[in-house]
Amino acid sequence: MLDLPSPIINYLHSLTFENRSPAYLLVDKNGCLSEWGGKLAAYGITNLQKGQYVTEQLFFLEGLLPGDDFPIFLPCIKTEYGRCADLHILPADEGDWVLLLDATLEEIQHSLIQQQGNDLSLLRQEQARILNQYLGRDIPEDLAPDLFKLHERGERKDVTILFAHIWGLSAYSEEHPPEVVFRMLNLCFTNTLQQILDEAGLVDKIVGDLVTAFFGVVPASGSSRDRAVKAALRMIEAVRDIGKISGVNHGSKLDISIGIASGPVALGILGGRLHRTFNAIGYHVNLAARLESQARPSEILIDENTFNQTGNILQQNFAPASLLLQGIADPIRIYSWLVT
Known part of the structure; x- marks a missing residue:
């Protein structure tokens, strides 16, 4: 274990867990739900049935279980309830542990970056349109990304x-x-x-x-x-x-x-x-x-x-x-x- 000062450990704990609505599921080797806890309600997950197949209750886990012999990380998985979560699947002797950490902020940031990228693409297309219209050149609309040195x-x-x-x-x-x-x-x-x-x-x-x-x-x-x-x-x-x-x-x-x-x-x-x-x-x-x-x-x-x-x-x-x-x-x- 790393020997870290308490303030850093507390910060990492807050950053990783408290602000990200941690929730967990335990799925046995037969694919049935055996245990759960944490802030599942934050993801719209309620009324779970113990002993029932987990994929019949949570469709976003379809095809992901049973897991392999090593941990799996799947970023920004959207549940059927519309909430985005980072999904960690951890194999163990008793079954597969599924950890959910809220990824709403990451999803928003990704959407903004995507929109900003689209905006710069529009700028390049508009510049190409002007040049094509008035100069009669065959200028590609996807002008080189380095042409415009703007932060998104x-x-x-x-x-x-x-x-x-x-x-x-x-x-x-x-x-x-x-x-x-x-x-x-x-x-x-x-x-x-x-x-x-x-x-x-x-x-x-x-x-x-x-x-x-x-x-x-x-x-x-x-x-x-x-x-x-x-x-x-x-x-x-x-x-x-x-x-x-x-x-x-x-x-x-x-x-x-x-x-x-x-x-x-x-x-x-x-x-x-x-x-x-x-x-x-x-x-x-x-x-x-x-x-x-x-x-x-x-x-x-x-x-x-x-x-x-x-x-x-x-x-x-x-x-x-x-x-x-x-x-x-x-x-x-x-x-x-x-x-x-």
Whole structure:
């Protein structure tokens, strides 16, 4: 026997027995119930008959008895009464001892892990759907599990958030038939999403003419701040090129404005059983949206966190400015790059 201090023995006793509703059965060599005790009522087991076949009284033991010559452990066995138990079968001269220990907590944890795994699978499928739709690639829906480094139950993570708004599409839609408008939309999104992906960004949402993306969620080398700014610059250039190639004119000039903010956000999956989506929540998500709403066409607005952690070469293109946010008394420092 291990020589353990009393506090540890007491803790192990409490952990293993007191909190797990221990109950037992003794089944003789003929398969008949000869003895029982403990907290059987916790498993819905009542009105047992001594000398009767145990499998006629407890169907969840069907096929498990008689046991072998060595102990058997079966985790999370659900009884016909709906309670989950860890089942231990211990052979002895007098028959087979059956020990039940409550496994409800383990069952709940397993269900949560399974659901969280399903949630991450949904995230990967949604990302694949977006890429397939706009890039026309044959991307498997079961993207590599290592692609998204999120803890299953959600986590707080330092990321860079990008909001982008494509200007001119509303005016363009009034001047052209729907099929031409959507062809232009797809052309814009195909090219702008490619710039995000090339910088290891995670495309979050596409709503109308607005795109949201995160940098620092998908594993990649280099600073997420630098990659977001580089993606923003290339998005502006891509939209301009589309406007030139497509011959957009008559006042419906295509352009794009971008807001970027960096900092800790809560990442996870929200929703009910029928609809679950990836979400990021926090001050910096709202700040990126506000920056985009204040940005002019061809302008990139970034917050101070992003600026301070961006490389010197990129920093040289930004000019300091300030922005007054609702609910905050003093203006916040931001930085602007009007791409010419």
